[in-house]
Amino acid sequence: MRQILAIAHKEVLHIVRDLRSLIVAIVMPIFMVLLYGYAIDMEMRDLPVAILDQDNSPESRELISRTISSDFIVDVGRLEERDQIETGFRRKKWKAALIIPTGYGETLSRNENAEVQLLIDGADASTAQSVNTYLNAIINTLNQEMMFETTGKRMAAPIQPTIRYYFNPEMNSATFVVPGLTAVIMIMICALLTSIAVTREKETGTLEQILTSPIHPYQVMIGKVLPYMVISFVDAALVLVIGFVVFHVPMMGNWIALILYSIIYLFISLAFGLLVSAIANTQQVAMLLALLATMLPSLIISGFIFPLTSMPKILQWFAYITPATYYLRIIRGILLAGRSWFPLEGGFMVVMAIGLMVLAVGRFKSRLE
Amino acid sequence: MRVVFYLIQKEFRQIFRDHFQLRIILFVPLMMLLVLGNALILDLKNVDLAIVDLDHTAASRELIRSFYASDIFRPAKHEVVPSNVETSLQKGLVDMVVWIPEGYARNILRGESASVGIFVDGSNANTAGQGGAYALAIIQEQSTGILQEKMDKNPRLAKLFHTIKPISRFIYNPELKSRYYMIPGIVVMIITVISGLISGMGIVREKEMGTLEQLMVTPITSTQLILGKLLPSGILAFFDMGLAIIFATLVFKLTIVGSLWLLFLSTLLYLMVTLGVGLLASTLSQTQQQAMLTVWFFLVFGILTSGFFYPLENMPPFVQTLTVINPLRYFMSIMRGIFVKGVLFSDILPDLGMMTLQGIIVLGLAINRYTKTAK
Numbered sequence: 031m032r033q034i035l036a037i038a039h040k041e042v043l044h045i046v047r048d049l050r051s052l053i054v055a056i057v058m059p060i061f062m063v064l065l066y067g068y069a070i071d072m073e074m075r076d077l078p079v080a081i082l083d084q085d086n087s088p089e090s091r092e093l094i095s096r097t098i099s100s101d102f103i104v105d106v107g108r109l110e111e112r113d114q115i116e117t118g119f120r121r122k123k124w125k126a127a128l129i130i131p132t133g134y135g136e137t138l139s140r141n142e143n144a145e146v147q148l149l150i151d152g153a154d155a156s157t158a159q160s161v162n163t164y165l166n167a168i169i170n171t172l173n174q175e176m177m178f179e180t181t182g183k184r185m186a187a188p189i190q191p192t193i194r195y196y197f198n199p200e201m202n203s204a205t206f207v208v209p210g211l212t213a214v215i216m217i218m219i220c221a222l223l224t225s226i227a228v229t230r231e232k233e234t235g236t237l238e239q240i241l242t243s244p245i246h247p248y249q250v251m252i253g254k255v256l257p258y259m260v261i262s263f264v265d266a267a268l269v270l271v272i273g274f275v276v277f278h279v280p281m282m283g284n285w286i287a288l289i290l291y292s293i294i295y296l297f298i299s300l301a302f303g304l305l306v307s308a309i310a311n312t313q314q315v316a317m318l319l320a321l322l323a324t325m326l327p328s329l330i331i332s333g334f335i336f337p338l339t340s341m342p343k344i345l346q347w348f349a350y351i352t353p354a355t356y357y358l359r360i361i362r363g364i365l366l367a368g369r370s371w372f373p374l375e376g377g378f379m380v381v382m383a384i385g386l387m388v389l390a391v392g393r394f395k396s397r398l399e
Numbered sequence: 400m401r402v403v404f405y406l407i408q409k410e411f412r413q414i415f416r417d418h419f420q421l422r423i424i425l426f427v428p429l430m431m432l433l434v435l436g437n438a439l440i441l442d443l444k445n446v447d448l449a450i451v452d453l454d455h456t457a458a459s460r461e462l463i464r465s466f467y468a469s470d471i472f473r474p475a476k477h478e479v480v481p482s483n484v485e486t487s488l489q490k491g492l493v494d495m496v497v498w499i500p501e502g503y504a505r506n507i508l509r510g511e512s513a514s515v516g517i518f519v520d521g522s523n524a525n526t527a528g529q530g531g532a533y534a535l536a537i538i539q540e541q542s543t544g545i546l547q548e549k550m551d552k553n554p555r556l557a558k559l560f561h562t563i564k565p566i567s568r569f570i571y572n573p574e575l576k577s578r579y580y581m582i583p584g585i586v587v588m589i590i591t592v593i594s595g596l597i598s599g600m601g602i603v604r605e606k607e608m609g610t611l612e613q614l615m616v617t618p619i620t621s622t623q624l625i626l627g628k629l630l631p632s633g634i635l636a637f638f639d640m641g642l643a644i645i646f647a648t649l650v651f652k653l654t655i656v657g658s659l660w661l662l663f664l665s666t667l668l669y670l671m672v673t674l675g676v677g678l679l680a681s682t683l684s685q686t687q688q689q690a691m692l693t694v695w696f697f698l699v700f701g702i703l704t705s706g707f708f709y710p711l712e713n714m715p716p717f718v719q720t721l722t723v724i725n726p727l728r729y730f731m732s733i734m735r736g737i738f739v740k741g742v743l744f745s746d747i748l749p750d751l752g753m754m755t756l757q758g759i760i761v762l763g764l765a766i767n768r769y770t771k772t773a774k
Contacts, residue, residue: 054692058699065703069714076712093563119570120736120746138563145564152569153739155577156441157710162567163532170539173562188545189462190512191538193531196488198521206524226688314600315419317691322427330438335708337526339445342437359491366522367489 033245037253041227045257052261055223059215059265060272066211067204067277075102077161078124082109087135093146093172097128100168119151126150126161197282197366205280208273209361210334212266213354214325216292217299220262221324222317224255224303229316232307251394255300262296282368288361291372294379295357299324301386302353308393328354353382402619406627407634410601414631424597428589428639432582432646439581439708443529448472449479449493456504462515465541466497471533484518494526495519495534507545571656571739582653583738584707586643587731590666591673591701594636595694598677601628603690606681621770629674636670637663657737661744665733665751671758672726678765682772701727726761729754 045052081097083090098105106124109115115127129147137144148165152158198205231237231254240250273279302324310316330336331345332354338346349355356375363369414420448466452459466472477492487493498516506513517534521527572579605611614624647653655662676697684690704711704718705727711719722728729750736742744751 048686048689050689051692054696058696061700062703065700065718069703069709069718116570117746120740120742122732143562143564145566148565148567150567150569152572152575153735154580154710155572155575158569158572158575160532162569163536166565166567169563169565176562187512187542188507188549189538189542190514191517191535192514193517193519193535195519195521195527195531196485198527201521201528203524206522206527210524230688314604314687314691317688318423321695326434330435333523335524336438336440337443339447340440340442345434345438362522363489363491367491367520369489 033249034253034256037240037245037250038256041254041257044227045261051223055219055261056265056268059211059219059269062215063208063211063269063272064276066207067273076104077102077126077164078104078106079165080106080109080115080118080124080127082112082115082127082129084132085130085134089135089138090130093130093134094128096172097168102164103168115149119153124151125157126165128165202277202279204273204277205366208269208277208279209365210332210358212269212273212361213295213332213357214328214334215269216262216266216295216357217302217324217328217354218321219265220258220296220299221303221306222320223258223261224300225306225310225316225320226313227254227258228304228307229310229313233312247394251304255304258303259296259300262299263292266292279365281365283364284370287370288364291357291360291364291376291379294376294383295353297383298353298379298386301383301390304390305386305393308390327352331355332358334358351382353379356382402623403626403630406619406623407631410627410631414635424593424635424639425642428593428643429646431589432585432643433650435585435588436578436582436647436651439577439585441529441577442575443526443533444470445473446471446526446530447475447477447492447494448497448534449475449477449487449495450497450499451479451481451484452499453481453501454499454503458504458507459499462499462503462538462541463497465537466534469533469537471530488518488520491520491523493520494523495530497534510549578651579653579739580735582647582651583734584705584731586640586647586738587705587727587734588702588707589643590636590640590669591698591727591730593639594632594670594673595677595698596691597635598629598632598674599680599684599690599694600677600687601632602678602681603684603687607686622766625678625766625769629678632674632677633670636673637666640666653738655738656741658741661742661747662734662737665730665737665747665754668751668755668758669726669730671762672730672754675758675761675763675765678769679761682765682768701725704728705731707731723753724757726754726757 079097081094083094097103106118109118109127112129115129118124118127127149129149131145131147134144134146146169148162150158150161150165195201228237231240241247270279274281303320306316306319306323310319327348328334331338331341331349332352333349334354338349338355341349356379360372360375360379363372414424450463450466452463467474472495475493477487479487479493479496484496484498488496496516496518498518500514500516503513503515515538517531517538519527519531519534569575602611605614615621619627644655648655677694680690680693680697684693704714704722704725706722707727711722711728714722733742733747733750733754736747
């Protein structure tokens with residue numbers, strides 16, 4: 031135990047001396063959660079729309095005034111001709127254009143259905159989709175109002191849907207983001223720092239010096255990684271605290287369960303870092319490997335941002351060997367849904383932790399011998 | 400000039416000797432494109448939907464059919480009954496439950512509103528927002544269909560009533576595939592990572608090994624040295640861009656709508672920024688680790704506020720104001736414009752101008768600092 035602490039103390043000195051890396055390790059997660067928490071918003075607002083009125087009748091002006099009085103539409107002015115629309119799309123002046131064709135008013139006054147055109151900038155598919163939904167909704171409301179005005183009685187909609195979002199009733203985006211970020215940051219920081227710390231000693235040759243000393247190799251390893259585990263844990267705690275205090279993320283579940291599963295996850299991250307440092311010979315390689323192997327999958331294919339079920343099968347298989355996929359489900363379950371028992375995900379994580387540890391230690395041993 | 404050429408030759412020799420670095424330069428772009436091109440898809444598919452049908456009528460079955468008609472929803476494997484709706488959602492066995500109450504068909508027939516409940520697992524960002532919206536849209540459509548049917552049966556009402564019919568057309572991407580928008584973004588990532596990291600790394604490695612000092616005592620001037628370091632990274636970035644573009648055209652059937660000339664010009668101007676940042680980071684760092692962390696730190700925030708994942712317009716105003724200093728934002732928008740919309744030089748002039756200005760400032764600062772530390 032004394033030896034382990036001595037090694038850990040030595041490592042802490044290393045960390046404190048290289049203050050910038052420590053600051054990056056601590057400040058980066060804070061920045062990330064603040065930025066992600068504030069910046070990610072699925073809600074569409076301030077949609078710039080241009081209008082081309084080819085009809086210029088009382089009816090068309092009525093439609094225009096009703097459309098632009100909607101809250102989330104920004105009126106960017108009237109167009110003279112069709113050619114202007116695409117120029118505006120290319121210069122990002124507007125995202126959609128409403129075209130009222132000639133004869134619109136006349137058709138309506140004959141009590142026939144009139145068509146209007148919506149041209150939407152489809153480059154960004156998901157934005158275009160919501161723009162379309164919003165604009166259609168505005169015109170639908172308009173139709174209903176007109177129906178009410180002409181018939182004098184409001185017709186009941188045949189089906190009245192009510193929607194309820196469990197576990198996040200206000201659909202607060204930070205509530206999604208904070209648990210996900212905890213998963214990403216923990217594995218990223220832990221794997222990155224441990225792999226660099228070990229490869230640095232390998233590169234400079236000091237690892238061999240320590241290993242020739244009477245200290246047992248296991249003690250060296252444990253002592254070395256201990257401080258980095260602490261830093262990663264502090265990072266995760268910081269992210270969660272900011273989530274609770276700044277973004278009002280709920281904590282519905284059990285603290286003990288959260289800490290327990292987080293420790294298992296931390297062991298996986300650690301084993302990842304050790305495995306990387308067993309493979310890599312230089313810090314540069316270690317860093318690239320650690321980043322590629324942890325940050326990318328945790329961010330992209332864990333289900334954090336992008337829907338897993340939409341991906342090709344082969345990527346879904348990769349998702350099932352990504353530790354963050356499981357931890358993400360667990361931490362969301364604990365924080366938002368108030369669960370505390372995850373036999374499937376927890377079991378996978380334990381298997382992963384043990385497997386990776388054995389692999390990492392095995393590789394190290396064979397290298398040392 | 401000869402000296403610069405020799406330095407470039409030396410850099411490339413080093414790269415070719417280091418097989419690991421070579422592999423990274425060759426495979427990272429391809430991997431990024433292949434994995435990200437398939438993974439960064441925001442279009443929702445295969446949401447596990449369970450339907451609790453307490454009505455058991457032709458009308459309720461019709462509604463169920465319309466839900467499963469698209470590939471957005473698929474029947475959940477887990478069976479949901481009235482008593483386990485909430486626990487099924489809590490355990491994550493289903494993503495969404497649609498509840499059709501008893502009397503659904505009867506209410507519709509009577510001309511009253513039939514209520515339908517949609518219960519969504521709100522803890523999953525992907526399925527919740529979009530999935531909920533799709534479910535509402537499906538019900539709305541069903542509702543309109545029923546209304547239309549009723550009106551058609553009643554000619555007096557139909558004559559009196561007229562509607563405005565919006566006809567939507569999506570320019571540039573009629574099928575609304577999010578991939579076309581994501582791939583130019585991935586190309587931007589590749590250029591940024593390769594040029595930014597390699598340029599910074601190269602100098603610090605020489606610093607760490609002490610070979611930089613050896614180079615400095617030779618008659619090579621620091622300008623030549625900088626050129627000799629930055630040009631190879633730039634060349635590699637261009638090479639990787641070409642590789643990525645060829646790959647994207649072959650695998651993802653992507654065509655570049657805009658002018659290739661404009662593409663190269665903007666990339667060239669953008670490289671000033673990334674190479675500048677790499678150089679600056681290397682003057683500020685003593686070890687490769689520090690340089691890498693510094694570059695990476697800027698990279699993470701650059702990517703987050705570039706509009707790569709989420710549209711900038713949806714961000715709060717103060718974050719939007721912050722993005723003015725983010726060169727990635729301009730390049731992202733330029734590249735997407737060239738790839739998808741076929742923008743003209745005059746269209747992207749403001750973005751291009753801002754980016755170039757930043758490039759000059761960063762590169763100037765870096766060279767200035769570098770020559771100072773060299774003395």
